[in-house]
Amino acid sequence: MPPTPTQWNPISINEIQSLCGDFEDWVLCGGHSVALFTGDDRRPHGDIDISIFRSQAVACLQAIGKQKVFLAANKTLVPWDGSPIPDEVHDIWIANPESNEWILQIMIYDDDEDRVYYRRNRAISWSKESHSFMKDGIRILNPFVTFLFKSNQPNLEPKEIDDLIQLIEKGVGVQWKKESD
Numbered sequence: 001m002p003p004t005p006t007q008w009n010p011i012s013i014n015e016i017q018s019l020c021g022d023f024e025d026w027v028l029c030g031g032h033s034v035a036l037f038t039g040d041d042r043r044p045h046g047d048i049d050i051s052i053f054r055s056q057a058v059a060c061l062q063a064i065g066k067q068k069v070f071l072a073a074n075k076t077l078v079p080w081d082g083s084p085i086p087d088e089v090h091d092i093w094i095a096n097p098e099s100n101e102w103i104l105q106i107m108i109y110d111d112d113e114d115r116v117y118y119r120r121n122r123a124i125s126w127s128k129e130s131h132s133f134m135k136d137g138i139r140i141l142n143p144f145v146t147f148l149f150k151s152n153q154p155n156l157e158p159k160e161i162d163d164l165i166q167l168i169e170k171g172v173g174v175q176w177k178k179e180s181d
Contacts, residue, residue, distance in 0.1 A: 004070065004077050005093075009101040010048040013138060019094070019104065021063035026050040027132040029107060029141040034163045036135050037143050043162050048104055051141060053111040053128075057085045060106070061092070068095050090119060116145075120152060143167055 011019060013032060020026055028036065030049030035041035052060045061069050061080060069080035072091040080092070085108060094104040109131070110117040116131050118124035132139050147167050150160050 003100065005095045005100050005102045007101050008047050009096065009099060009103060010045070011103045013048070016048070016050060016104070019064060020060060023056075023060045023063040025056055026052055026060065026106075027139050027141050029146060030105075031159060031163055033140040033146060034143070034166055036138060036140055038166050040166060042166070043159055047102070049107060050104065051107040051109055053116070054085060054108050055111050057092075057106075057108055058082075061085075064094060067097055069093075070095065118148060124148070 013028065016026065016028070017024070027033075027050060029051045030047070031043065031045050032048055035043075035045075062082075066080050066082050070077040070093045071080050071085065071089045072093060073086060073089045077093060085092075087110075090108045092106040092108065093102055094106065095101065096103045110119055110122075111128065114128060115125045116128055126142075126145070130142060131145065132141050134140075147164065150156070150164055150167075153160065156164075
């Protein structure tokens with residue numbers, strides 16, 4: 001296996017499904033989902049993020065291929081060995097083995113049959129049905145979930161602050177609803 005990548009060269013939104021193969025239950029999140037939700041892509045994106053449910057993580061990663069997958073836990077990146085994802089892992093980084101660059105980050109959401117749980121306080125949960133919705137043919141994370149995670153960081157980067165401001169200012173005027181599949 002090549003050394004752990006140190007630079008980003010993110011894939012495009014349109015390339016995510018190709019990378020994920022038969023796995024279709026991913027949700028666009030992060031700055032790209034904010035831009036799609038508000039219709040205002042006003043900042044550069046140095047990465048690209050999707051989320052999946054923990055209950056589906058192994059299926060997603062098997063579709064991607066384990067030679068590209070690194071688990072992030074305790075500020076360490078470890079190559080995935082194909083086993084179930086440990087509970088302490090909430091972020092997974094995907095590399096391009098040819099260029100040795102990061103191409104995608106996957107965020108893991110803890111779930112059970114019907115609910116999704118906020119990992120920082122499990123008393124906060126929401127239905128899987130309200131976790132995401134379709135926008136322009138792409139499933140994106142509910143902007144309130146995005147706001148919950150972004151606003152609860154001790155040291156916000158300027159891009160995170162910009163995303164929060166964009167959600168507050170543009171979110172009220174944006175009508176969003178689920179599109180039928």
